[in-house]
Amino acid sequence: MSDSETHFDVIILGTGLTESIAAAALSKAGFKVAHLDQNAYYGGDEASLTLDELVQWADTRAADVDPEASAFAASQTAKFTSISHSHHVLPNSRQYSLSLTPSIIPSKGPLISSLIGSGVSRYGGYKLLERIAVFSSGEVRNVPGCKEDVFKSKDLSLVEKRRLMRFLMFASGEFEGKPELEGNESSPFSEFLRTKFSLKDDVVDAITYALAFCTFPSDPTVPALRRIRRYLLSSGRYGASPFLVGQYGGAGEIAQGFCRVSAVHGGVYILGRKILAVSASDSSDKSGFTVQLEDLEDKLTCDLLISSQDFVPPDLQSTTVPVLLSEQAGSDPPPGVARCIAIFDGPIIFPSSPSQQATTSSVDDKGTDEAETANSETQSKVDTAILVFPPGSLPEGSKTSAATVLLTGEGTMSGPAGKCIAYISLPVTNPDKSAEMLLKPYLHATLASVTESRSESEPHSLFSLFYLSTPPSIPSPQSFASSRVVVTCPPSNLLPESMDTATKNAETVFWEAVKALRPALSEGGQEDDTVESFWPPLEVQDEDEEGW
Template identity: 35%
Template sequence: MSLDQTHYDVAIFSTGLTQSIVSAALALAGLSVIHIDKNDYYADQWASLTLSELLQWAQSLGSTARIEDVNLSFPSSSKADDQAPLQLPDSLASLDRHYAISLAPTLLPATGPSIDCLIRSKVSSYATFRLLERTCVASTSTTTPLTSVPASKEDIFKTKTLSLIAKRKLMKLLMYIGTEDWHSDLAQHPETAQRPFVEYLADAHKMSPELVDAVAYGVCLCATPTETTQVAMARAKAHMQSVGRYGNSAYLVGQYGGASELAQGYCRAAAVKGGMFILAHEITSAKRDAEDTKWEIAIDGIEGKVTADFVVGSDEVLQQLGIAGDPPSGCEKVVLYRAILVLDRPIRFVVPSSNDTPSDATSDSAPSADLPPETGLVVFPPGSISNNTNTVTVLMMGEGTFSCPKGQYVYYIQTEASDHDTRTAQEALQPVVDQVIALTSESAATPPLLQLTYRQLVPLPAASTAPHLSSIPFPPSSTHEPVTSISGLADAAVHQAEKVYYDILAARAPADQCGSTHAEKLQWIHETLERQRVERRRRKRRDPAEFQGRGGRGVDDGVTRSVDDKEQREEEAQGQVVGFFESSVGDGGDDDEDDDDGAEA
């Protein structure tokens, strides 16, 4: 196969969420983009797979540099001594296409960069969501193993599981976060900002251990007990701003697997603007040409070579091609233990009955059963199960998320550990798996329809050593550290995509106008964008009568147009920049407009 066009402004390797956002933004800005993925499906490490694709994925991995100790089984259809399955059980094979099992389960904050990016890019029209209906913190209590976490101030007043004292302390904290005083307080006391959040809640706000768990792990979704106060407070602020935007929840759950659909939506947006996509073709080589002016890329099954001025790729692909940078040394690596379960019943979420009477601590009154939700999150605080040192999150997705057939539920289990942890994934997660199964049934536990466990190494971001090259790690990194929380993945992907977008613009900017160094060019770009936004706001506020003379000429007589054309020529002479998801055809984007709630939930 040959291509009509062989040179592109940017070549992107892998259709992961971050790369797909970059692709859509660049295509909208008018750059030519070629996007290549060795898989025959979109989203790469963010993909949502059918059962047969998941089985093929597990079999093809074996043990790689990133994913190891993969163990996939179908306990309800196989014997205990069966070897690794070679095909799907007949009972599941007939429903294969009804599954969308995510390799990167995510919660989308209702307010933040990811939802704003969806709206500004118009990709929100391709995506549908469900609200996260329930969040619970697991406890060691035999009568109330799950404690519901209030989503809003109204829920705090209504709940019967908190005493009046606990409610006052919680409301005082939320009001403090809402005043923004905590920003200046933490700036004046940096030692407090870097203090573990759980210690801060216990000492500064005199909260009980149960309330600390609810706030730190149920509201802020802290992944470890050492997460700093500054990070957790910012997440609590975002939580408060998100509740109520689309309903009584701070998070949205994407349908059809979530992040995979978003990645495919951004790829569709890029294709509409002229982006070229090649799936199921592996990149065999990528190197700088003899003059070191562009990249030469060889693609399996494509005649000749493709050239590009700039390359963006997943760090794993770049490493395989031998053009990735070296990761930082001396930093402790992180490992994620992951598990995926498919069960034929939901977790028995409960709510306190209206007759419950609060006590001085969390109420242990007998709960009343609630209708099973389609989505739910259970958080096991550190030390709450099998001496786990970090938080374990369990995300439940039912039929309403289009992740599985009717009457079934998919459970995504995740916890973080050090790479010095020598436990297998099954050893680390089996106690949690057993507890999840126990939470779904009052009678004798029945085995899962599917169980998958594996270890995933979280790479540290590596600095690019080659010119005009951007490396994108997975999980994404918005700073110098990767983001592993399921509530932060999407926002981190947007932050990183925006950084790569402006890096590419800076690489293309002329040195005589914008500066000689990369930092100077970035500064010029952001200053120009701000000037353009101020000018657009000024024009929108201008009175049409300003252009009307004594002869009665109005705004449609050509005078206004000539004035606007003159201003546009002056602006172009100063240099124009197309911002992140702003149109290049002069509509100015929507950056100075109030964002509408364009996502469908």
């Protein structure tokens, strides 16, 4: 191939959500993009895999590291540890689409805006999150999702409803600078709720861990309030729920959609080839990078390199200052996360919402047969739900962090008919147990709480995978002018923030790349080299998918 065919404005290493969004935006802006991934699938650490692929993914990372392994393989083995999984194989394994990084999408936020602005929303399907519940005193209790649910709740007294409504009104507005918040900005959010709004402990737990999605009891007040405000403002945009769940595994499918947009606009994709070397150009008159791939004779060159931390080789890190572009840069590293992916027979059974229960008359006034019918009406089958276990809610569970369970049924297209998937996440610091030992109590409690009993035996999972994910450390930001490498930041571990933070990171990367590469637009023959927006207005040709 000629130099013009192998030289790109930017080469992007890794097809995680951040890298995929950046690739789509840069391609649409007119830059020549090559997007590479050593994996044979899209999505990186946020990929959606079939059951066969998931088992292979786990076995590869659980194996001993080859001394001559690539930087990517060594990084992955260090990042994912304590891996164990069931050994029996389920039928129809290729009908599963299982997410390595489960997440939900706020109805208002950066990702939704990018899905619409880029046109990627046309490539996938989405379901409303039907329930959010908290495990308290051995029971699953729905968290009110709107004012109507608060007023109709039978678990709250009139005084408690008034206090809760007062807090929700406070959190949904411009609370910055309000007297209630003054001096409490960094105080634990749970204590703020108790002292300023006189809420009882079970309500505090529901707000702290199921509405604000706090991780630890010590989580500060202001970030938690901002998450609740977004929760409240997102309600009603697409339905009663403030969140959407992506079909076919969620984040991985969405990442592939952005890669599709990049390819439609000229992006070149090479997956499944080992990256043998990434080196800085030794030319004195031109800065740039050279990438050599396995089984590809020609080397690829670029002016700018964008990479996830997994793909930057140690020798390049020692000679080039990587640039981390994120509002989280320089902060303490996020905690590790113990994760479980479990498959079980459906359906998912949850308590009915207060508005549904209001249509059912009191059981006390009915006969025995009618009472049984009324009891069944207090529960309903759902397709998507979140169950939160506050710290200390299980005797054998964590006393210091909250576990979150995302449940998806067959309507999310993530498994065969009749099968459901539970994604369990537990933030951990310095774990002294295996991921399986940490999460087994939550898996058993989840199955006992949300599945129908079909026999005298206890409910059990058909397949389960446990692993510990340790995020890379976050270095301090450096001047972009000192380097032509952009190292992307890992997204947040919080369920409702993961994809939004990936989108914000991608936009930051995009604008820094535009500043560095703007001359390439003029050299490429574009009369106007000004890039005015992250996503330009959609045009008719955006519908053309020829060449994908």
